[in-house]
Amino acid sequence: MTDSRPENSEMVLTDESLSFGQLAFRRFMRHKLAMTSLVLLIVMISAFFFAGRLSNYTFDAVDVTKRLLSPSREHPFGTDEIGRDLFVRTMLGGQYSVRVALQVALLATALGTVLGAIAGFWGRWVDIAISQVINLILIVPSLIVLAVFAQRFGSSPLGLAVVLSALLWTRIARVVRGVVMQYKELEFVLAAKAVGASPARIVGRHILPNVVGSVLVEITLLLGTAIVLESTLSFLGLGVRPPIPTLGNLIQQSKGAIDDAPLRVLLPGFIVVLFVLFINFLGDGLRDALDPRSKRQ
Amino acid sequence: MNALLDVQNLSVSFRTESGTVHAVKEVSFSASKGETLAMVGETGCGKSVTALALMRLLDRSATIKGSAIFEGMDLVSASEKEMRAIRGAKIGMIFQDPMTALNPVFTVGDQIAEVVLVHREITKKAARSVAVDMMDLVGIPDARRRATQYPHEFSGGMRQRAMIAMAIANSPSLLIADEPTTALDVTVQAQVMEVLRNVQTAIGLTVLLITHDLGLVAGYADRIQVMYAGQLVESGELNQIFYETRNPYTRALLDSIPSQLGDHGQDLHTIGGSPPSLLSPPRGCQFAPRCRYVVNQCITDKPTLESVSPGHLTRCLRVSEIGVLS
Amino acid sequence: MLTYVVRRVLSTVPLLFVAMYLVHVGVSATSDPLAGLRLCLPRCQEGYDRVVDVYELDRSIWLRPFAWFQDAVKGDFGKSEALGEPVAEILLKRGINTAMIAVPAFLISAILAVVLSVYSARRQYSKTDYALTGLSFLGLALPTFFVGLVLQVFWGVWFPNWTGFKPFYTGTMRSDTFVELLQSVTLPILTLVIVSVAAESRYGRANMLEIVSSDYVRTARAKGLSERKVIWKHALRNALIPLVTLWALDFAALLGGSVITETIFSWPGLGPAFVIALTKPDLDLVMGITILAASIAVIFNLVADLLYGWLDPRIRFD
Numbered sequence: 001m002t003d004s005r006p007e008n009s010e011m012v013l014t015d016e017s018l019s020f021g022q023l024a025f026r027r028f029m030r031h032k033l034a035m036t037s038l039v040l041l042i043v044m045i046s047a048f049f050f051a052g053r054l055s056n057y058t059f060d061a062v063d064v065t066k067r068l069l070s071p072s073r074e075h076p077f078g079t080d081e082i083g084r085d086l087f088v089r090t091m092l093g094g095q096y097s098v099r100v101a102l103q104v105a106l107l108a109t110a111l112g113t114v115l116g117a118i119a120g121f122w123g124r125w126v127d128i129a130i131s132q133v134i135n136l137i138l139i140v141p142s143l144i145v146l147a148v149f150a151q152r153f154g155s156s157p158l159g160l161a162v163v164l165s166a167l168l169w170t171r172i173a174r175v176v177r178g179v180v181m182q183y184k185e186l187e188f189v190l191a192a193k194a195v196g197a198s199p200a201r202i203v204g205r206h207i208l209p210n211v212v213g214s215v216l217v218e219i220t221l222l223l224g225t226a227i228v229l230e231s232t233l234s235f236l237g238l239g240v241r242p243p244i245p246t247l248g249n250l251i252q253q254s255k256g257a258i259d260d261a262p263l264r265v266l267l268p269g270f271i272v273v274l275f276v277l278f279i280n281f282l283g284d285g286l287r288d289a290l291d292p293r294s295k296r297q
Numbered sequence: 298m299n300a301l302l303d304v305q306n307l308s309v310s311f312r313t314e315s316g317t318v319h320a321v322k323e324v325s326f327s328a329s330k331g332e333t334l335a336m337v338g339e340t341g342c343g344k345s346v347t348a349l350a351l352m353r354l355l356d357r358s359a360t361i362k363g364s365a366i367f368e369g370m371d372l373v374s375a376s377e378k379e380m381r382a383i384r385g386a387k388i389g390m391i392f393q394d395p396m397t398a399l400n401p402v403f404t405v406g407d408q409i410a411e412v413v414l415v416h417r418e419i420t421k422k423a424a425r426s427v428a429v430d431m432m433d434l435v436g437i438p439d440a441r442r443r444a445t446q447y448p449h450e451f452s453g454g455m456r457q458r459a460m461i462a463m464a465i466a467n468s469p470s471l472l473i474a475d476e477p478t479t480a481l482d483v484t485v486q487a488q489v490m491e492v493l494r495n496v497q498t499a500i501g502l503t504v505l506l507i508t509h510d511l512g513l514v515a516g517y518a519d520r521i522q523v524m525y526a527g528q529l530v531e532s533g534e535l536n537q538i539f540y541e542t543r544n545p546y547t548r549a550l551l552d553s554i555p556s557q558l559g560d561h562g563q564d565l566h567t568i569g570g571s572p573p574s575l576l577s578p579p580r581g582c583q584f585a586p587r588c589r590y591v592v593n594q595c596i597t598d599k600p601t602l603e604s605v606s607p608g609h610l611t612r613c614l615r616v617s618e619i620g621v622l623s
Numbered sequence: 624m625l626t627y628v629v630r631r632v633l634s635t636v637p638l639l640f641v642a643m644y645l646v647h648v649g650v651s652a653t654s655d656p657l658a659g660l661r662l663c664l665p666r667c668q669e670g671y672d673r674v675v676d677v678y679e680l681d682r683s684i685w686l687r688p689f690a691w692f693q694d695a696v697k698g699d700f701g702k703s704e705a706l707g708e709p710v711a712e713i714l715l716k717r718g719i720n721t722a723m724i725a726v727p728a729f730l731i732s733a734i735l736a737v738v739l740s741v742y743s744a745r746r747q748y749s750k751t752d753y754a755l756t757g758l759s760f761l762g763l764a765l766p767t768f769f770v771g772l773v774l775q776v777f778w779g780v781w782f783p784n785w786t787g788f789k790p791f792y793t794g795t796m797r798s799d800t801f802v803e804l805l806q807s808v809t810l811p812i813l814t815l816v817i818v819s820v821a822a823e824s825r826y827g828r829a830n831m832l833e834i835v836s837s838d839y840v841r842t843a844r845a846k847g848l849s850e851r852k853v854i855w856k857h858a859l860r861n862a863l864i865p866l867v868t869l870w871a872l873d874f875a876a877l878l879g880g881s882v883i884t885e886t887i888f889s890w891p892g893l894g895p896a897f898v899i900a901l902t903k904p905d906l907d908l909v910m911g912i913t914i915l916a917a918s919i920a921v922i923f924n925l926v927a928d929l930l931y932g933w934l935d936p937r938i939r940f941d
Contacts, residue, residue: 136638136641136642136645138872139638139642139872139875139920139921139924140642140646140875140916140917140920140921141875141876141878141879141916141917141920142875142876142879143876143878143879143880143882143883144878144879144882144897144912144913144916144917145646145649145913145917147882147897147898147901148649148650148653148654148901148909148913149649149653151653151901151902151904152653152654153653224764228766231766231768232766232767232768232883235768235883236882236883236886236898237898237902238898238901238902251768251772258772258775258776258779258780259779259780262776262780262781265772265776266769266772266773266776269766269768269769269772269773270769272766272769273764273765273766273769276763276764276765276766277760277761277764280760280763280764352845354841354844354845380847381847381848381849382847383847384844384845384846384847385845385846385847385848386847389845390845392838392841392842392845394838397837397838397839398838398839398841398842399839399842400839400842400843400857400860400861401839401861401935401936401937402860402861402864402934402935402936403857403860411846411848412846412847415846415847415848415852416847447936447937449936449937460842463842463846464845
């Protein structure tokens with residue numbers, strides 16, 4: 001190409017190009033709110049799993065002489081109606097709630113990714129069938145249907161996780177399906193096909209890596225939703241049952257004393273709110289970091 | 298000279314996260330009644346921003362300085378209320394992409410009728426009738442029926458014609474056309490420009506044609522203004538610009554038009570490098586880094602617009618030395 | 624438009640039946656009315672047989688929905704063991720109570736969401752905008768039960784302790800006078816509204832911002848229309864399109880939210896009945912409520928689809 005530029009131009013612009021991962025990480029770091037939330041989340045989850053050890057009491061140590069005590073050094077959160085230490089119980093409750101949420105995330109992601117990828121990649125009848133199932137699940141009021149199944153199968157943490165996953169896989173599936181459909185038409189996939197790669201290889205090596213970003217964001221949202229659903233169902237008495245404590249059923253048990261000790265009732269709920277808040281900030285930060293096109297408001 | 302529009306030292310800057318962007322720097326020009334004035338330049342040179350500034354359609358992060366006298370009123374300092382009376386009535390504007398520029402949920406006829414209803418005291422029925430007449434004027438066949446259709450039922454060329462109808466429905470004296478054919482097929486481009494030409498003759502319209510397509514300009518403009526990095530670098534009549542250009546940038550632009558005659562086997566001309574940053578503009582001439590005729594003085598001194606013959610202005614420090622560039 | 628309506632209705636009807644069928648099978652599969660009775664066999668054989676008969680437990684689970692449907696069409700939804708009344712009556716009586724909080728909550732949050740997102744779009748970057756955005760972010764993290772409990776504690780314990788007044792009822796439904804009804808209804812509705820508005824306005828705002836910077840809005844301004852007309856006519860009409868779908872989904876969520884809210888405020892709607900019925904198990908009542916909820920959700924979805932078609936001309940010509 002004939003150039004109109006002088007030979008000895010000093011105006012040479014150089015810019016080291018960063019890899020996509022590096023760029024994403026930089027943007028994420030810039031999103032301080034997300035970083036703070038991540039740190040706080042880690043602190044919180046660590047507290048659930050380890051802070052209970054600091055206390056001398058176990059979660060089921062009943063002592064009716066020490067009922068409904070206010071917070072003190074011995075009992076940082078006070079005691080409940082039958083004298084059990086609330087701090088240890090709350091921490092353990094947090095543990096179980098988080099465990100359920102993580103199990104849900106694992107199961108729902110596994111199921112959702114597979115079904116979503118199948119639907120997106122094969123299209124036509126398979127896609128229609130899977131999409132109709134997804135639509136049906138999404139239309140029907142989730143809490144009510146969940147309640148029915150949770151009542152029967154959800155009295156243990158794992159059981160509840162399975163029930164919740166049976167509903168929440170649809171969200172992952174939709175995202176995966178969308179991305180797969182978007183990418184399968186792209187040229188590098190056609191190139192792989194031309195070379196004779198099998199469908200599994202195409203999906204696994206070429207398409208799925210691009211899906212990871214969107215799925216990660218969806219998983220954070222899923223964690224928040226899972227913990228809310230778990231605590232709601234347990235609060236109604238339809239989820240995890242005593243003696244295993246979760247944040248939800250802790251509230252349910254202390255509901256009776258709401259007039260005398262309202263904060264006691266609200267505390268586990270407040271912890272759920274904090275968890276979801278941090279998770280949402282984290283998810284937002286991830287979304288900003290991974291999608292270079294999304295504008296920061 | 299009966300100048301319909303007289304722009305003096307128009308400057309537009311934007312507040313952004315990274316600093317202040319100077320998109321338009323002290324641009325002055327005027328357009329007389331009935332003429333077609335083309336503003337040409339690369340993407341990002343500030344021509345669209347100039348047009349939007351005249352209509353005061355820029356968002357709140359923009360600061361506009363200078364003056365733009367139109368029929369006795371200064372568009373830069375006019376109140377929002379005064380501008381609303383002008384937009385769609387005294388000045389019409391059409392945009393680049395007619396698919397996204399028309400509201401998808403209203404019928405084409407309703408959207409044209411709307412601009413009439415806003416500015417005139419007439420009934421809805423009369424306004425719709427005017428809309429149909431306008432659609433006829435711009436050559437949309439079966440206008441009465443098509444007025445009840447939605448934008449997605451129109452082809453690209455038809456949509457642009459509808460936009461033109463909408464812009465001239467109130468017989469404005471000035472029409473600003475911002476890249477009116479860029480989003481259209483080549484064959485349709487010619488049709489739309491013909492419509493524009495006919496309409497112009499029919500109602501005595503002054504047209505401010507904004508485009509990067511010099512070929513388009515060659516067929517329709519009376520006078521041309523070349524912009525680069527927010528500044529006017531050359532302005533003159535069609536022949537002066539095309540055959541007697543005195544500006545290196547204009548020369549480079551003209552050279553980059555692929556020619557059908559001769560040139561077979563030769564490489565395509567491009568202008569190497571890229572436009573300067575509008576955040577921190579270079580000290581001297583904006584075009585210096587990419588200019589074939591650059592000397593040391595160009596990097597340190599800023600050139601000003603000088604007249605080389607009546608009606609022909611150029612911005613180049615070496616204008617007297619290098620003469621006509623061909 | 625008519626073809627679109629017909630097509631949508633025709634495709635929803637089978638969906639409705641499939642939903643009802645699946646729900647019936649699901650509920651049957653998860654409940655076991657014979658649980659307690661097995662232990663006392665053979666003494667309570669008569670009672671055992673009666674239960675088997677009433678719930679058709681000897682029939683295949685896949686065939687039972689049809690029997691249920693046959694009865695339902697005649698208006699017989701079975702009898703509630705827990706409450707001792709015909710299920711149909713319970714659905715009606717308590718359904719009205721639930722509607723008393725669900726419907727106003729839906730309307731209020733829908734209108735508020737629209738108003739808030741328009742406001743946010745017009746006054747972007749203002750302090751109020753930041754505040755509202757922050758609040759809606761917070762609202763998204765609040766589970767319904769938490770909002771309900773906080774409101775109950777605040778208006779039921781703290782406020783009366785501080786001021787001696789108790790302007791809202793927190794634990795019953797009083798309806799002797801209209802004012803009393805309002806007092807009872809306010810907190811449950813407020814709970815539902817807070818949760819809904821948070822989600823809807825966040826989405827609505829993002830949507831509205833995109834629209835406000837679109838080309839056709841710029842064209843509308845270039846025509847000389849007042850900013851009010853540009854926003855409320857041109858922008859809003861387009862913004863409503865996705866909002867309508869959101870409203871349909873939200874209504875389904877609202878039904879679930881009512882269960883929680885009614886339980887907290889002891890509101891005599893379908894919510895507490897549902898929870899109690901689940902624990903008994905009171906099969907007919909659970910069935911009735913669940914199928915009713917599913918059907919309402921499907922129908923609402925259809926309504927949203929039709930509205931969508933009315934609002935967006937591009938959809939009608941599929």
